[in-house]
Amino acid sequence: MPKNKVVSLDEAMGKLRDGLTVLIPGFVNCGVPETLIKGIIEKGYTDLSVISNNTSIKGRGIGMLVHENRIKHITCSHIGNNTETVEKVVAGEINVTFVPQGTLCERVRAGGAGIGGILTPTGLGTPIAEGKPVIEVDGKKYLLEKPLHGDVALIHAWKADKMGNLVYRRTARNFNQIFATAADLVIVEAEQIVEVGELDPDVIHTPGCLVDMIVQI
Amino acid sequence: MPKNKVVSLDEAMGKLRDGLTVLIPGFVNCGVPETLIKGIIEKGYTDLSVISNNTSIKGRGIGMLVHENRIKHITCSHIGNNTETVEKVVAGEINVTFVPQGTLCERVRAGGAGIGGILTPTGLGTPIAEGKPVIEVDGKKYLLEKPLHGDVALIHAWKADKMGNLVYRRTARNFNQIFATAADLVIVEAEQIVEVGELDPDVIHTPGCLVDMIVQI
Amino acid sequence: MEKRELIAYRTARFFEDGDLVNLGIGMPTMCMNYLPEGVDIWIESENGVIGLTGAPKEGEEGDPNVVDASGGMSMMRTGGCCFDSFTSFGLIRGGHVAATVLGAYEVDQEGNLANWTVPGKTVAGMGGAMDLVSGAKKVLIMMEHCDKHGNPKILKRCTLPLTAVNEVDYIITELCVLERTAEGLVLKELAPGVTVEEVVSKTAADLIIPQKIGCMV
Amino acid sequence: MEKRELIAYRTARFFEDGDLVNLGIGMPTMCMNYLPEGVDIWIESENGVIGLTGAPKEGEEGDPNVVDASGGMSMMRTGGCCFDSFTSFGLIRGGHVAATVLGAYEVDQEGNLANWTVPGKTVAGMGGAMDLVSGAKKVLIMMEHCDKHGNPKILKRCTLPLTAVNEVDYIITELCVLERTAEGLVLKELAPGVTVEEVVSKTAADLIIPQKIGCMV
Numbered sequence: 001m002p003k004n005k006v007v008s009l010d011e012a013m014g015k016l017r018d019g020l021t022v023l024i025p026g027f028v029n030c031g032v033p034e035t036l037i038k039g040i041i042e043k044g045y046t047d048l049s050v051i052s053n054n055t056s057i058k059g060r061g062i063g064m065l066v067h068e069n070r071i072k073h074i075t076c077s078h079i080g081n082n083t084e085t086v087e088k089v090v091a092g093e094i095n096v097t098f099v100p101q102g103t104l105c106e107r108v109r110a111g112g113a114g115i116g117g118i119l120t121p122t123g124l125g126t127p128i129a130e131g132k133p134v135i136e137v138d139g140k141k142y143l144l145e146k147p148l149h150g151d152v153a154l155i156h157a158w159k160a161d162k163m164g165n166l167v168y169r170r171t172a173r174n175f176n177q178i179f180a181t182a183a184d185l186v187i188v189e190a191e192q193i194v195e196v197g198e199l200d201p202d203v204i205h206t207p208g209c210l211v212d213m214i215v216q217i
Numbered sequence: 218m219p220k221n222k223v224v225s226l227d228e229a230m231g232k233l234r235d236g237l238t239v240l241i242p243g244f245v246n247c248g249v250p251e252t253l254i255k256g257i258i259e260k261g262y263t264d265l266s267v268i269s270n271n272t273s274i275k276g277r278g279i280g281m282l283v284h285e286n287r288i289k290h291i292t293c294s295h296i297g298n299n300t301e302t303v304e305k306v307v308a309g310e311i312n313v314t315f316v317p318q319g320t321l322c323e324r325v326r327a328g329g330a331g332i333g334g335i336l337t338p339t340g341l342g343t344p345i346a347e348g349k350p351v352i353e354v355d356g357k358k359y360l361l362e363k364p365l366h367g368d369v370a371l372i373h374a375w376k377a378d379k380m381g382n383l384v385y386r387r388t389a390r391n392f393n394q395i396f397a398t399a400a401d402l403v404i405v406e407a408e409q410i411v412e413v414g415e416l417d418p419d420v421i422h423t424p425g426c427l428v429d430m431i432v433q434i
Numbered sequence: 435m436e437k438r439e440l441i442a443y444r445t446a447r448f449f450e451d452g453d454l455v456n457l458g459i460g461m462p463t464m465c466m467n468y469l470p471e472g473v474d475i476w477i478e479s480e481n482g483v484i485g486l487t488g489a490p491k492e493g494e495e496g497d498p499n500v501v502d503a504s505g506g507m508s509m510m511r512t513g514g515c516c517f518d519s520f521t522s523f524g525l526i527r528g529g530h531v532a533a534t535v536l537g538a539y540e541v542d543q544e545g546n547l548a549n550w551t552v553p554g555k556t557v558a559g560m561g562g563a564m565d566l567v568s569g570a571k572k573v574l575i576m577m578e579h580c581d582k583h584g585n586p587k588i589l590k591r592c593t594l595p596l597t598a599v600n601e602v603d604y605i606i607t608e609l610c611v612l613e614r615t616a617e618g619l620v621l622k623e624l625a626p627g628v629t630v631e632e633v634v635s636k637t638a639a640d641l642i643i644p645q646k647i648g649c650m651v
Numbered sequence: 652m653e654k655r656e657l658i659a660y661r662t663a664r665f666f667e668d669g670d671l672v673n674l675g676i677g678m679p680t681m682c683m684n685y686l687p688e689g690v691d692i693w694i695e696s697e698n699g700v701i702g703l704t705g706a707p708k709e710g711e712e713g714d715p716n717v718v719d720a721s722g723g724m725s726m727m728r729t730g731g732c733c734f735d736s737f738t739s740f741g742l743i744r745g746g747h748v749a750a751t752v753l754g755a756y757e758v759d760q761e762g763n764l765a766n767w768t769v770p771g772k773t774v775a776g777m778g779g780a781m782d783l784v785s786g787a788k789k790v791l792i793m794m795e796h797c798d799k800h801g802n803p804k805i806l807k808r809c810t811l812p813l814t815a816v817n818e819v820d821y822i823i824t825e826l827c828v829l830e831r832t833a834e835g836l837v838l839k840e841l842a843p844g845v846t847v848e849e850v851v852s853k854t855a856a857d858l859i860i861p862q863k864i865g866c867m868v
Binding site for chain 1: 481498523
Binding site: 326 | 454476478483484485510512513514515516517523524525526527528529530568569
């Protein structure tokens with residue numbers, strides 16, 4: 001953990017490449033790392049596999065990647081808020097794998113926490129169950145859901161200290177906290193960057209040890 | 218969620234009875250709900266099944282329940298800090314089931330979050346694996362560990378607002394946060410009780426909806 | 435009362451004071467306008483917040499970091515708190531949410547629900563619906579009794595891909611309240627002026643008609 | 652250097668600047684006194700904290716809410732943060748901890764470790780050891796080469812109940828450094844004045860002796 005992880009957007013984006021699996025948090029367009037997404041677009045990266053809850057709204061956030069045709073495959077729970085994503089999925093330009101929202105959280109958390117899978121009642125008897133093992137525990141049936149992990153996670157924080165300790169703001173926290181645990185490279189955009197020691201140890205949502213680079217928005 | 222959940226120790230303890238399964242957080246003797254434990258002893262409850270990480274130290278915290286012979290069975294990761302527990306376990310006065318500490322966290326969290334089980338590499342090939350299903354996911358083997366749930370959880374908070382929103386202090390958080398999710402009845406002892414609205418929504422560790430009663434230490 | 439008002443009015447009477455409730459997008463949010471005197475409920479929104487109160491009113495300043503389950507800006511009430519999506523679905527799946535209220539394309543007499551996709555027509559994704567319906571203590575379906583062509587939506591067996599199996603507890607329509615029991619769907623209440631015959635003729639499921647049927651208002 | 656000093660000195664040289672490291676109770680904590688110039692590591696303690704620095708020194712005021720993995724009061728450095736036990740073991744199991752350093756009763760040539768129980772003698776429990784050894788990126792065992800009776804602790808196959816299977820990466824003793832590879836235990840380094848013959852005679856495991864063997868200091 002170097003003392004100062006703050007880098008330029010250009011330097012951070014230089015670590016990516018085409019074809020990566022990218023975890024992108026955000027609920028509709030709240031808590032989405034929009035500065036980093038613009039950075040991806042500027043660098044021209046494409047063929048991305050995105051893991052996210054949804055695809056923001058048309059032309060914003062993850063919707064920019066949709067609009068610019070940078071996404072090959074998306075694993076998410078919902079695309080209904082973005083008409084352009086729906087069109088491209090229907091046209092076969094983007095492959096989509098739907099995962100129930102709570103299961104998405106569990107799978108990414110499992111990926112970040114070394115858990116080999118979790119048993120959930122969610123999706124039993126629905127199309128989501130197809131091809132997945134059903135395991136019975138004490139007379140109740142559950143779906144076995146496997147971990148998800150990314151090459152990169154792009155995180156939006158409210159405050160970051162220079163070591164990468166993060167605090168999120170209100171519902172902009174959403175998937176950021178878990179997604180920051182489950183990628184080989186974790187790049188954060190922060191609304192405010194503060195000195196180490198300014199954040200109370202008990203209010204830090206993401207420990208700095210999980211963060212590789214910080215970009216000022 | 219009534220607006221004010223603050224009650225007397227006596228009223229809170231009146232909800233318990235002999236033979237319950239009680240979740241008691243704490244690491245060695247940090248973050249242990251000692252006031253509530255004294256309440257149990259005063260009421261005379263016995264034959265308890267305790268789920269905890271350890272048993273504090275001799276004569277303190279959970280060690281008081283050990284000393285007073287109130288525990289029939291304990292599920293924990295470690296008893297080495299309390300010589301009296303060791304003696305009583307060796308003498309067959311307390312039954313113990315050892316669970317690796319991380320697995321204990323996962324099992325209680327699963328119990329509180331409606332997860333039917335989790336797959337962990339921890340304990341594979343050790344005595345802990347005996348009798349547990351081994352499940353292979355993508356070529357790696359894992360133990361299937363089942364959820365744990367309690368009748369009651371006794372929680373130690375630093376600050377509680379009157380609705381039960383909780384903030385823990387430093388390493389006194391330990392098992393409190395997860396244990397508060399996994400019992401039918403959640404009783405909190407708080408060092409400070411504050412008015413609703415005094416705790417910032419982003420620093421609350423345990424939402425008030427999980428808490429049934431609050432006792433001032 | 436207008437149809438939707440009646441449905442919201444009746445649904446709101448399922449809540450008890452202090453309940454934590456998840457209200458789906460659309461008609462379910464109307465319940466807030468019809469809460470009985472003395473019943474104060476707390477809204478859990480799956481994007482990680484308890485205590486949303488609705489869009490900022492004129493003169494109120496919203497925070498773009500506080501959004502509801504549709505992504506629109508919302509205000510928060512005093513005593514609310516925020517958490518990440520993983521924790522949110524832990525609360526939902528763990529049975530800590532007293533009721534979830536959703537619409538439906540189809541419900542059947544076994545309590546199966548279809549409300550997330552119409553193959554060949556919609557590709558929005560299930561969002562959090564599958565988790566909510568599998569996890570909440572009580573599942574309330576509020577919907578118009580028939581579709582816009584006058585065809586029954588309450589069936590012997592759902593024809594659309596399911597959201598969850600055997601999870602629906604109550605169906606509230608402008609005609610009646612149905613309770614799903616182990617024996618089947620029971621006609622509990624009728625709207626003023628509605629006859630048993632009308633309900634039966636507009637329902638494709640078998641109904642259990644008790645001797646005494648209540649009134650919805 | 653005294654035996655234990657030498658072991659700590661050498662073990663400390665496995666760390667890189669910025670590493671997040673979990674140090675077991677006892678000898679492992681001595682590593683902090685032997686960090687090479689320019690190497691600053693962060694201590695992860697499984698009870699939910701990053702940045703412990705050791706017991707309060709004279710004149711320093713400790714906080715009883717800040718304890719280390721043995722339950723003793725500790726100070727925290729600026730930039731550290733606290734979290735709950737569930738998150739802590741997520742970090743450990745998820746591979747976010749660069750190294751875990753523990754003692755052992757026995758280690759064998761397949762990288763199996765026994766360090767939690769001696770049947771009939773100890774009933775302390777495994778605490779977090781099983782999770783740490785299964786989860787950390789690198790597992791370093793530091794121990795005296797033989798037991799107090801002079802019997803080998805490095806064996807062909809452990810005889811005591813295991814803590815984990817195939818997880819040990821390096822063994823550091825007062826005689827040598829051994830690396831566990833797919834082929835077996837390799838003698839990487841010798842302490843000053845120690846011969847290959849001495850190591851072989853005090854080791855019950857098969858050793859791979861390379862042409863070139865380094866020096867521990």
